[in-house]
Amino acid sequence: xxxxxxxxxxxxxxxxxxxxxxxxxxxxxxxxxxxxxxxxxxxxxxxxxxxxxxxxxxxxxxxxxxxxxxxxxxxxxxxxxxxxxxxxxxxxxxxxxxxxxxxxxxxxxxxxxxxxxxxxxxxxxxxxxxxxxxxxxxxxxxxxxxxxxxxxxxxxxxxxxxxxxxxxxxxxxxxxxxxxxxxxxxxxxxxxxxxxxxxxxxxxxxxxxxxxxxxxxxxxxxxxxxxxxxxxxxxxxxxxxxxxxxxxxxxxxxxxxxxxxxxxxxxxxxxxxxxxxxxxxxxxxxxxxxxxxxxxxxxxxxxxxxxxxxxxxxxxxxxxxxxxxxxxxxxxxxxxxxxxxxxxxxxxxxxxxxxxxxxxxxxxxxxxxxxxxxxxxxxxxxxxxxxxx
Numbered sequence: 001x002x003x004x005x006x007x008x009x010x011x012x013x014x015x016x017x018x019x020x021x022x023x024x025x026x027x028x029x030x031x032x033x034x035x036x037x038x039x040x041x042x043x044x045x046x047x048x049x050x051x052x053x054x055x056x057x058x059x060x061x062x063x064x065x066x067x068x069x070x071x072x073x074x075x076x077x078x079x080x081x082x083x084x085x086x087x088x089x090x091x092x093x094x095x096x097x098x099x100x101x102x103x104x105x106x107x108x109x110x111x112x113x114x115x116x117x118x119x120x121x122x123x124x125x126x127x128x129x130x131x132x133x134x135x136x137x138x139x140x141x142x143x144x145x146x147x148x149x150x151x152x153x154x155x156x157x158x159x160x161x162x163x164x165x166x167x168x169x170x171x172x173x174x175x176x177x178x179x180x181x182x183x184x185x186x187x188x189x190x191x192x193x194x195x196x197x198x199x200x201x202x203x204x205x206x207x208x209x210x211x212x213x214x215x216x217x218x219x220x221x222x223x224x225x226x227x228x229x230x231x232x233x234x235x236x237x238x239x240x241x242x243x244x245x246x247x248x249x250x251x252x253x254x255x256x257x258x259x260x261x262x263x264x265x266x267x268x269x270x271x272x273x274x275x276x277x278x279x280x281x282x283x284x285x286x287x288x289x290x291x292x293x294x295x296x297x298x299x300x301x302x303x304x305x306x307x308x309x310x311x312x313x314x315x316x317x318x319x320x321x322x323x324x325x326x327x328x329x330x331x332x333x334x335x336x337x338x339x340x341x342x343x344x345x346x347x348x349x350x351x352x353x354x355x356x357x358x359x360x361x362x363x364x365x366x367x368x369x370x371x372x373x374x375x376x377x378x379x380x381x382x383x384x385x386x387x388x389x
Contacts, residue, residue, distance in 0.1 A: 008052075011059040013130035014334050015123065015178065017169040018137040019064025019099050020075040022242050022294050023183075026323040027062065027135075027330050028072060028097060029082050032090035034058045034331075044328040047335045050379055053386045054131075054339060057331070061130060063098040063123050065116075065169070071095050079242070081294045081323045098126065102165070109168060110156040116172035131338040134173035135181045135330055136188070136206075138166050139244060142252045146190040155192060167193075174202045179337035182206025183330060185257035189348060189360050198347045203340040205333065205349045208260040208357040211325040213238060213298035213318055217261075220314070221268045222368035224304055231273055232311075233281035233303040234265060239289040240296035240322060249288050258284050260357040267366045296322050329355055336378075343385040351378040 014031065016024045033041045038058035042048045048057055068075060072094045076087050087094070100119050103112040123132070144164055149155050152171075161168045166186050173180050174196050182188050185208040197204045210218070213236060224231055239245075248254040261284045266272050274281025281303075300316040333355055340349060353359025354371035365374040 008055055009129065011055050011061055011127070011130045012057075012334055012338055013123070013127050013132040014060065014062040014064075014330075015120070015132055015134045015173070016062060016064035016137055017134065017166065018066060018139070019062075019097075020066040020068040020070070020072055021137055021139070022079040022081055022244065023323045023326045023330070024064065024066075024135075024137045025072060025076045025079055025094075026081045026327045027137075028094055029076060029087045029090060030327045030331060031060050031062045032087075032093040034060055035093065036090065041328075045332055046328075047332045051335060051339050051382070051386075053342075053383075054335060057335065060331070060334075061127060063100075063127075065100045065102050065119070067102045069101075072097055072099060079294060079323070081321065098123070103161075103168060105162055107161075108156070109159050109161045109171075112161050112168040113156075113172045113175065116168060117176055120172060120176045120178070131341065133179045133181060133334045133337045133341075134169060135334065136166050136169060136184050136186075137330075138169075138184050138186070139247045140185045140254065140257050141166065142250075143187055143256045146192070149190060149192050151192060152196065170204075171196070174200055174204075177202060179341045180204045180206075181330070181333050181337055183209040183326070183333070185260050185357075187256060194347050201341075201344065201346045203337055203345045203349050204347060204360075205337065205352045206356055206358070206360055208257065209326055209329055210355060210357045211322060211329065212296070212320040213300065214261055214264070214357045216316065216318065217265065217300065218268065218371070219368045220300075220302065220316070221265055224302075225269055225367065226369075229312075230305045231265075231269055231302065232276055232305060233301075234273055234283070235299075235301040236261070236282075236284045237299045238284075238286045238296060239292050239298075240286070240294070241288065241290040241292035242294045242296075242322065244322070245286070245288040245292075245296070248286050254286060258286065264357060264366070294322050294324075296320055339382045339386065343382045349378075351375065 103115040298318040302314040348361035350361025350364035351374040353364040365371040
């Protein structure tokens with residue numbers, strides 16, 4: 001049996017940090033749907049016809065961790081993302097998923113990492129033939145500056161994991177040789193983390209999944225730049241009423257997400273929006289509005305100039321479903337990361353910038369055209385490498 005044939009027999013295993021949140025519980029319903037009724041969900045996956053050397057998309061399982069003691073099906077019901085007539089038929093599948101309790105808060109960082117690595121050993125025994133991928137879906141937290149930490153021992157001695165739980169899961173996964181998707185807005189790609197990823201031959205991608213408003217912002221900004229239309233201002237407002245929105249009421253927790261949503265515009269256009277006025281004119285606001293639930297709404301006002309400096313504007317209103325937009329991207333990313341692990345890629349993967357508000361790595365593609373092109377080239381590279389394994 002060739003390595004390619006062996007890969008075809010290995011299912012994909014999603015290991016989710018924050019497994020009972022709105023996005024993760026929606027992913028769990030999607031996984032159950034893929035297992036039982038794949039034709040319902042396959043049209044939503046951009047990788048459904050890619051990677052023939054992997055098991056088909058419906059060969060997927062999910063495990064995870066959470067602090068919430070309630071049953072997963074109860075969490076799905078509470079979040080209200082997926083209508084009951086859809087998820088109810090998979091209730092038994094949902095409640096059979098292996099969801100560990102998050103590490104005890106009284107443990108230090110090193111002990112929590114060790115605790116999670118023991119959980120991972122249990123998971124690997126139960127899914128011995130699977131290709132595991134960690135997906136970080138923990139909520140936004142207060143940002144820590146760990147850029148000058150150059151060793152694991154420094155991290156272990158200085159970082160309080162209660163302030164930065166994401167780091168525990170990422171380190172445990174990297175030290176276990178498991179690829180990492182950072183779908184959260186939290187900054188995790190510190191030098192010491194990426195050094196460990198390279199050392200353990202682990203690919204890492206992120207940061208901050210690009211699902212709705214920011215996806216269309218990238219598309220529009222790229223189109224305006226292509227037409228040499230100068231953007232003088234861009235006002236963005238989000239309202240959402242889920243747990244993510246409530247968490248972002250804290251300005252310190254919201255800071256990372258706002259920065260991720262703001263910086264990309266200047267990067268795409270190649271100039272600071274508002275330079276004509278001598279101050280930044282790309283405004284991003286996120287408001288918690290409980291009636292919206294997970295069905296967030298976004299408004300954008302875009303002011304730009306054409307020939308002779310004559311002003312024009314665009315108004316965009318998106319009424320989206322945050323977790324419904326996110327779940328297929330997570331499934332696609334998990335397949336990408338499994339393939340990249342098989343292809344022996346390690347460290348940050350800039351070519352996956354299409355999926356993130358803050359693309360990471362060396363010279364990541366920024367505009368929409370380049371991001372799509374990079375994905376195509378990456379797929380060719382992976383296909384070529386895996387064909388010769």
